[in-house]
């Protein structure tokens with residue numbers, strides 16, 4: 001039975017994870033909820049997100065694991081619900097195509113996705129002409145071997161989804177404290193008593209840390225560590241290219257690429273334009289509470305454009321109109337962290353988004369809310385526990401990166 005904690009609840013971070021946690025807490029009956037954010041509305045990584053949402057855990061080729069599928073199903077349903085309730089999320093249900101340039105890669109993709117026990121009806125292998133047809137003219141069939149269609153996938157504009165949640169929270173009377181960095185989580189006798197900010201103390205008996213790329217610093221304030229690897233990732237939005245609004249979202253592992261249609265243009269990026277925050281900081285990148293701006297990564301993405309255009313011809317020579325960067329955080333085992341911070345009563349964390357927080361944010365928020373309120377969890381929380389990995393096994397970032405050798409962004413993590 002739902003048991004709302006006696007004292008106030010403080011959520012640190014108004015990104016998709018924190019906003020979703022607050023949303024589900026309020027929906028389940030919590031009343032005294034305050035959200036505190038170091039920046040203003042839409043300040044963190046969430047608006048940089050490209051807005052792909054699919055059952056990415058139902059794929060042996062990805063490291064998320066089948067345990068994440070209930071969260072993906074929840075995310076798909078949650079955004080559909082907002083859309084059907086009239087929210088303008090620029091929601092589209094166009095499916096997702098995982099592209100292969102070679103037949104060997106097509107076999108690998110098809111085995112990993114179609115051979116997964118959670119495979120969704122309608123998921124199917126596509127030949128090169130079927131890819132061209134599914135992609136409504138965006139792909140040159142001569143440049144690909146085929147692909148796998150994931151029909152359940154949706155796409156949305158991340159800032160609009162985040163804005164919708166913040167507006168709904170505001171309407172329920174949730175208090176927001178903007179431009180207020182939390183400097184420390186305060187505990188007494190092993191239990192949370194509040195958070196310290198530049199603007200004074202906020203008392204709370206329950207605190208949800210959802211500070212994205214900044215979680216590690218907050219955990220350090222309570223002498224805890226998680227094996228987290230923050231990186232900077234880049235998204236370009238091109239000039240309009242006449243792409244159909246029905247175009248599916250795309251990933252192409254061989255090109256290290258993800259790409260989708262947005263307002264007739266390409267919204268695209270890939271791990272060729274990702275790098276460790278630590279590596280960029282060493283070359284002078286300022287990493288405050290603003291979204292990062294790395295010209296090194298912008299240049300790296302431009303350098304890749306004509307290669308990508310061999311598959312997507314309309315991208316050739318097409319000017320870029322927006323570069324937006326954010327800080328996804330990877331984990332050594334490819335999973336997500338959702339749960340109690342060990343041995344501190346009342347402290348919870350949503351961390352290690354593995355660059356999939358738009359997909360998982362609603363489910364992460366619902367699950368942590370159920371755990372806090374003592375409700376039956378809709379997904380098994382065990383695989384998401386914070387103590388599933390011993391941080392002592394990774395004494396420094398080099399050890400973390402070495403453990404991520406199988407990750408799709410391992411090349412980028414090793415680039416200095």
Ligand SMILES: Cc1cc2nc3c(=O)[nH]c(=O)nc-3n(C[C@H](O)[C@H](O)[C@H](O)COP(=O)(O)OP(=O)(O)OC[C@H]3O[C@@H](n4cnc5c(N)ncnc54)[C@H](O)[C@@H]3O)c2cc1C
Nearest residue numbers: 013015017038044045046049050052182212326357358359
């Ligand atoms: C280029 C790019 C493309 C992506 N594409 C996708 C995609 O297609 N699909 C997908 O699922 N995911 C995608 N992602 C990943 C997704 O955007 C992230 O996983 C998600 O936005 C993380 O949300 P969050 O709420 O954890 O963090 P954030 O959105 O960063 O929110 C954290 C908040 O905490 C605040 N904060 C930090 N420190 C403090 C402090 N000390 N005190 C108070 N507040 C603090 C910050 O100001 C921020 O507002 C992409 C990411 C990038 C960068």
